[in-house]
Amino acid sequence: MEPRPDFTMDQPIASYTPTDHATWRTLFEHQAALLPGRACEEFMLGLKGLGVAADGIPDFNRLSDILGKATGWSIVAVPGLVPDEVFFGHLANRRFPVTWWIRKPEQMDYLQEPDVFHDIYGHVPLLMNPVFADYMQAYGEGGVKAQRLGEITHLARLYWYTVEFGLIRDAGGRGLRIYGSGILSSKSESIHCLDSAAPNRIGFDLLRVMRTRYRIDTFQKTYFVIDSFDQLFAATRPDFRPFYERLHGAPDLGAGEVAAGDTVLVRGTGEGWGHTDDA
Ligand code: PHE
Ligand code: CO
Numbered sequence: 001m002e003p004r005p006d007f008t009m010d011q012p013i014a015s016y017t018p019t020d021h022a023t024w025r026t027l028f029e030h031q032a033a034l035l036p037g038r039a040c041e042e043f044m045l046g047l048k049g050l051g052v053a054a055d056g057i058p059d060f061n062r063l064s065d066i067l068g069k070a071t072g073w074s075i076v077a078v079p080g081l082v083p084d085e086v087f088f089g090h091l092a093n094r095r096f097p098v099t100w101w102i103r104k105p106e107q108m109d110y111l112q113e114p115d116v117f118h119d120i121y122g123h124v125p126l127l128m129n130p131v132f133a134d135y136m137q138a139y140g141e142g143g144v145k146a147q148r149l150g151e152i153t154h155l156a157r158l159y160w161y162t163v164e165f166g167l168i169r170d171a172g173g174r175g176l177r178i179y180g181s182g183i184l185s186s187k188s189e190s191i192h193c194l195d196s197a198a199p200n201r202i203g204f205d206l207l208r209v210m211r212t213r214y215r216i217d218t219f220q221k222t223y224f225v226i227d228s229f230d231q232l233f234a235a236t237r238p239d240f241r242p243f244y245e246r247l248h249g250a251p252d253l254g255a256g257e258v259a260a261g262d263t264v265l266v267r268g269t270g271e272g273w274g275h276t277d278d279a
Contacts, residue, residue, distance in 0.1 A: 003079055007086050011060045011077040011100050020102045021056035027108065027117045028054045030187050038190055040168050040177040042132065042229065046125030057102060057116055063124060071133035075124060081113060085147055091140025096127060109188050112216055122181025123163070131229040132179075135236065136163070142240060151244045154210040161209045162232060167193065167201060167225045176201065176225060176265075192219050198271045200256065201225055203263030206235050207243055212253045221256030225265055 003009045032054065036044065050066055052058055064074040076090065078097040090097050098119040103111050111118065126132045139159060146155040165180040176194055183189045193199065200222040202208070209224055226232045253259055256270055 006089070007078050007082040007097070008076040009079065009100070013057075013059060016057050016102070019105065023102050023105055023108075024057045024117060025054055027185075027187075028052075028121065031121065031184065031190070034187065034190055035178070035184065037174075038178055038194060039184060040170070040179045042129045043125050043179060043184065046128035047121075049128050050125060052120060052125070058120065060098060060100075063120070067124065067127055070128045071130055073127045073133055073136075075120075084143065084152060088140045088143030088147065091136055092144060093140070094133070094137050096123060096136070098124070109186060118181065118185040122185035126179060126181075129229065131233055135229065135233045138233070138236065139163070142236070146240070146244075149241070149244060151240070154244060154247055155240070157210050157212055157214060158206070158236070160214045161212065161222075161224045162204075162226070165193075165214075165220050165223060166204075166232075167223045168229075169225060169227050171228065179226075179229075180223075189219055193223055197269045199223055199266075200258055200264065200268040201266040202258070203265060204232065204235070205261075205263070207247065207250070208253075208259065208262065210243070210247055211250055212257075213255050215255050221268065221270070 049070065050063055052063070060075050060077055067073045067075065071094075073094045073096060075096045075098045077100040080099050080101075082090075082097055087097060096119075099114045099116055101115060102117060103115045127136065139155075143152075143155060146152050163180065164182040166178075167176045168179045169175075170177045178184055178190060178193060183193050196219075199220060202222055202224055204224045204226045212222065215221065256268070258264060258267060
């Protein structure tokens with residue numbers, strides 16, 4: 001099935017095999033058992049509201065109807081990662097591109113590219129939350145602008161350390177919780193990010209995050225922690241142009257580095273990182 005010029009296509013529902021649906025069920029049931037008490041309440045609520053069933057890979061149109069009523073977002077099927085400008089354009093119009101295919105049974109945990117489990121289970125529940133939904137649209141608009149300014153590298157780090165790998169302080173004072181989709185869809189990282197002594201947990205700071213390189217091939221060495229989605233949205237609301245200017249005088253930080261001025265919640269031991277890290 002050929003994608004359209006905006007890279008969207010119809011979800012090829014009939015092409016999913018029984019193995020594909022079984023893979024979804026296995027991943028879903030595992031995370032459903034693991035995430036209560038680890039994922040933030042906003043995610044748990046969104047998941048419930050969507051009724052993303054454990055039965056099998058869901059129908060995107062059905063999810064879009066529910067999501068549309070809640071926050072005006074829809075989901076569109078795509079063949080995989082799409083070019084940056086296409087991605088930003090979809091987000092700016094409150095459309096979330098979802099990879100339609102599912103991983104092979106031998107890739108049950110870590111996958112370096114998104115599949116339907118990561119995109120639906122990891123990303124879509126939080127789009128049911130009005131503040132997060134607005135943040136994602138603003139990010140898309142910011143992406144269009146960053147591309148004109150040649151600032152994609154800085155802006156992409158913000159997405160990585162919030163949308164994909166963010167932690168949030170639980171409002172009820174019960175410690176840290178997960179909101180990043182790359183963690184929520186990974187059975188080992190959803191344990192590692194909260195329980196391991198190795199990674200740093202550092203308070204969210206916009207410019208600090210945009211200076212920090214990241215790894216796509218291992219667990220994160222640093223997680224940035226927000227207090228609330230309101231805080232995240234407020235911090236990212238200003239025009240980024242002056243921030244980008246300032247970042248030009250500031251050197252990048254390695255993924256595992258702790259810097260002067262950091263609010264260090266947990267200083268990681270770095271155990272098991274080896275010598276090839278970029279930090
Ligand atoms: N305020 C940002 C800008 O001017 C846009 C943005 C919003 C970027 C939210 C990321 C997240 O570029
Ligand atoms: Co993702």
